[in-house]
Amino acid sequence: GxxxxxxxxxxxxxxxxxxxxxxxxxxxxxxxxxxxxxxxxxxxxxxxxxxxxxxxxxxxxxxxxxxxxxxxxxxxxxxxxxxxxxxxxxxxxxxxxxxxxxxxxxxxxxxxxxxxxxxxxxxxxxxxxxxxxxxxxxxxxxxxxxxxxxxxxxxxxxxxxxxxxxxxxxxxxxxxxxxxxFTTLPYIAHTPRVFRFFCLEDGENPDDQILTISNSGVGTLNWQIDETCSWLSVSSDSGSSIEEADNITLSVDITGLTSGDYSCELTILDPYATNNPQTVEVILYVTGPIIEPSKLDIDFETDEGGPNPDDQILTISNSGGGTLNWQIDEACSWLSVSPDSGSSTGEFDDVTLSVDITGLTSGYHNYQLAISDPCAINNPQIIEVTLHIAEILHIPNDEYPTIQSAIDAAPIGAKIIVADGVYMGSGNRDIDFNGKTITVKSANGPENCIIDSQGTENEPHRGFYFHNGENDKSILDGFTIKNGCTSAGGGILCDSSSPMITNCTIVENAALVQFSNNGGGICCLNSSATINNCIITKNIAQPKGGGIYCSNSEGVTITNCTITDNHAIDTPTSPPPNPEPPIPGPIPIQIPTKSIGGGIYCASGTTIRDTIVTGNLAYDGAGIYCGSRITVENCTIYG
Structure with missing residues (x-):
């Protein structure tokens, strides 16, 4: 047994x-x-x-x-x-x-x-x-x-x-x-015990469902269904069963019903059944209008003393049933909406949001825009509207003689505009954003605004050092960064920070300490930095990532960049495995034997889009070396 x-x-x-x-x-x-x-x-x-x-x-x-x-x-x-x-x-x-x-x-x-x-x-x-x-x-x-x-x-x-x-x-x-x-009587067996129907107000009737009735006892079950629900009908209200199962179709008609929850009970009867009567619960859910805005956050940005920001469009639709009769409650002195009311049975209504900054000070201004319809099941919907008027600091000047002094004084959201020139020395190298969400921007582009770090192996310096949790609202825009020399990130180091670096030229920088984190131009450690529309050229690293080095950095994005003539080296005197042909490029070194990633070294998830990678040099992965997941889209990689 x-x-x-x-x-x-x-x-x-x-x-x-x-x-x-x-x-x-x-x-x-x-x-x-x-x-x-x-x-x-x-x-x-x-x-x-x-x-x-x-x-x-x-x-x-x-x-x-x-x-x-x-x-x-x-x-x-x-x-x-x-x-x-x-x-x-x-x-x-x-x-x-x-x-x-x-x-x-x-x-x-x-x-x-x-x-x-x-x-x-x-x-x-x-x-x-x-x-x-x-x-x-x-x-x-x-x-x-x-x-x-x-x-x-x-x-x-x-x-x-x-x-x-x-x-x-x-x-x-x-x-x-x-x-x-043991039983000598019929027994009413039925399944399921609860029915739930779902539909939209003014929409189609929900699909039919099946009630199964059978006799789990002995003899003949003579069943009847008692229902008095105006919106529910059954295909048969009586029948008999010895052992076979009877299937009864339940149908719902929502004509005239508004949104809400409706319920009724079906009663299955046989006075001779041992468990007479049995009830079946039927619940109907009619969904009314649902306010569906295209976005819940809208951001406007402009500069102090500048023009009003461009208008923005908010789309409102009804993703539920019936008719959505929406209204916008707007009582903000600097914000206007047009139109401020409308109706939707599913179509999209465009609402224009306009801002007037007259009389407003620099900083952040916030307003909660309410979209309402008392009949909507998610009434109201709140749209967070933020207006940022950036305070502008022009440097250098008597108050802020260096870039760092202006950053130290800048409020959150400020823009620091740096005049044309070559910037060197203390306060104009090893520049630290201090974790601030600010923009540091050249007045007239990287050709006219140069950060010369003047770094050497004995006196290391770089252009910028991000290490205080900066994010994509910490923006570096429009500089040439050159002559940096450190152990990692000769031009820029992003350590546990994810700034946006855009419209910059990173040129002739070096990271020369072997067995360290490298990246002659840019080094990203535990970072999701955005590098956009940059030229990264003639940088060297010993031995990884002549142009860019990424490690423990899921989410680094490199877009629309040119990465050219960067070298990853072993030592400046590494002998070539074959002396011919001569080494291309501007840096007079021999072909490395153990170096990795001349243009880009990736040891973590990196995305590279619309980028040219050409003329870079390394023993392994002259253009791109990947030791982990990487996404490369619409790129040119050659030479």
């Missing part, structure tokens, strides 16, 4: 027929030394050549047996044929309740609790042919544990009748002993 063994586990045997097995000990179940629970089972015609024809519990565990029948089992000694519990040093603790046990209790049952059991023929329908249904008048009908609670949807072994039925018709629903529930 079943042998149960192991440690620190439990076994549950439920709704099983265990019959016609043979064994030495425990022909039906040998419980081993673990806790075993047996519920609503039948043990019949099992034979043990020694003891425990039905169950053998050898000791050291807890065995619980409930609502079960032990009949016709055999063993060497007849009194041990049904249940044998070891009675010794490791006595088993056994609890037998609400069971029908042939021969009843005997003295060799260990430490056994024996309560509410019977020892009467269970009156099976045809046990000789394996039919263990209970006959009318069986002592096992409604004789199980009265406190037994069935799980939702739980059935007997056949899967047709619920686990709890009033089998003897006395008005009390009590579980039967054994695997089958």
């Amino acid at each position: 079943v042998s149960i063994s192991g440690y620190s586990i439990t076994a549950n045997v439920y709704n099983c027929i265990i019959s016609d097995n043979y064994g030495y000990l425990g022909a039906g179940i040998s419980a081993g030394s673990i806790a075993t629970t047996v519920t609503n089972c039948i043990f019949i015609n099992n034979t043990a050549t020694y003891r425990g024809g039905g169950i053998y519990a050898p000791g050291g565990c807890v065995t619980t047996i409930t609502n079960s029948i032990f009949w016709g089992n055999e063993a060497e000694f007849i009194k041990y044929a049904q249940i044998f519990v070891w009675k010794g040093v490791y006595a088993d603790i056994c609890r037998v309740t609400y069971c029908d046990v042939q021969g009843g209790y005997h003295e060799h049952m260990g430490d056994t609790t024996w309560e509410n059991n019977i020892e009467t023929n269970p009156l099976f329908t045809n046990p000789g042919n394996g039919d263990y249904h209970l006959l009318a008048g069986s002592p096992c009908i409604d004789a199980g544990d009265p406190d037994f609670v069935a799980k939702l949807g739980e059935t007997d072994l056949e899967g047709k009748r619920p686990r709890l039925l009033d089998g003897d018709g006395n008005g009390s629903t009590i579980v039967d002993m054994g695997v089958y529930e």
Whole structure:
């Protein structure tokens, strides 16, 4: 039959027929030394050549047996044929309740609790042919544990009748002993118990759904459906079933219904069914208008003393049902909207937002724009409108003689405009944004505004050092950065910062400490920097990333750049593997033997778009060396 063994586990045997097995000990179940629970089972015609024809519990565990029948089992000694519990040093603790046990209790049952059991023929329908249904008048009908609670949807072994039925018709629903529930009446079985329909106001009716009704009892189920719901109809309101299932179509008509939740109950009736009546819940969800703005944040930007920012368009539509009648509550002195109301059944309405900065000071101005419709299910929707008027600092001047002094004084959001010239020395190299979201911009482009770092191996300097969590609103725009020399990021180092570097020329910088992080032009460490429309040329690194070096930097984006004539080297005197042809490029060094990534070195996820990579030099990956995931789109890589 079943042998149960192991440690620190439990076994549950439920709704099983265990019959016609043979064994030495425990022909039906040998419980081993673990806790075993047996519920609503039948043990019949099992034979043990020694003891425990039905169950053998050898000791050291807890065995619980409930609502079960032990009949016709055999063993060497007849009194041990049904249940044998070891009675010794490791006595088993056994609890037998609400069971029908042939021969009843005997003295060799260990430490056994024996309560509410019977020892009467269970009156099976045809046990000789394996039919263990209970006959009318069986002592096992409604004789199980009265406190037994069935799980939702739980059935007997056949899967047709619920686990709890009033089998003897006395008005009390009590579980039967054994695997089958007894009934002489039809039983209303139906599925599902709850229907949910979803639709849009003024939209199409929801799809039909199917209710299945069947008879899980005996005889004929003559069912009727009682429903008085104006928006619900059924394909058939009556029928009969012996064993077959009847499928009834439920249809919904939403004509005239506004948005909201509607519910009603169907009642399934048969006065002769043991579980008459049964109810089915039907819920209809009619979705009304939904305010769908094209964006929830709108940003305007302009400079102090400059023109009004360009108008912006906000699109409003209805992604729900019915008609959206929207209005915009706008009471802001510097913001106007047109139109401020409209309606939508799904089409898109464009609203123009305009800003007038007259009389406003520099800084950030904020307003919450409310789009409302009392009938919308997501009323209201709030649009965050931000106006940034950048304070302008022109340098150099008497107050701010260096770029760094202007950055130190600049408020958040300011723009620092740097005049034409060559900037050198303290305050104009190793420039630090200090984590500020500001823009540092040349007045007339990189050809006219030069940061000369004057770095050497003995006195290292670079142009810019981002290391205070700067983001894409920390903008460096329009500089030539040259003559930097450091161990990493000769021109620019981005360490745990992700600025935007745009319209810059990074030229003739070096990162020359072997085994360090490199990047002659730019080094990105733990960064998602944006490098846009830049020329990166004639930089060197020892040995990785002559132009750009990226490591631990998921999200670095290089767009519309030219990366040319950069070199990754071992040492300035590395011998060439082949002296011919001569080395191209402006830097007079030999071909490296162990260097990597002449143009770009990627050790983390990097995206390169619309970029030219040409004339770079390295032993491995002269143009681009990739040691991880990389995306390259619309690029030219040659030479």
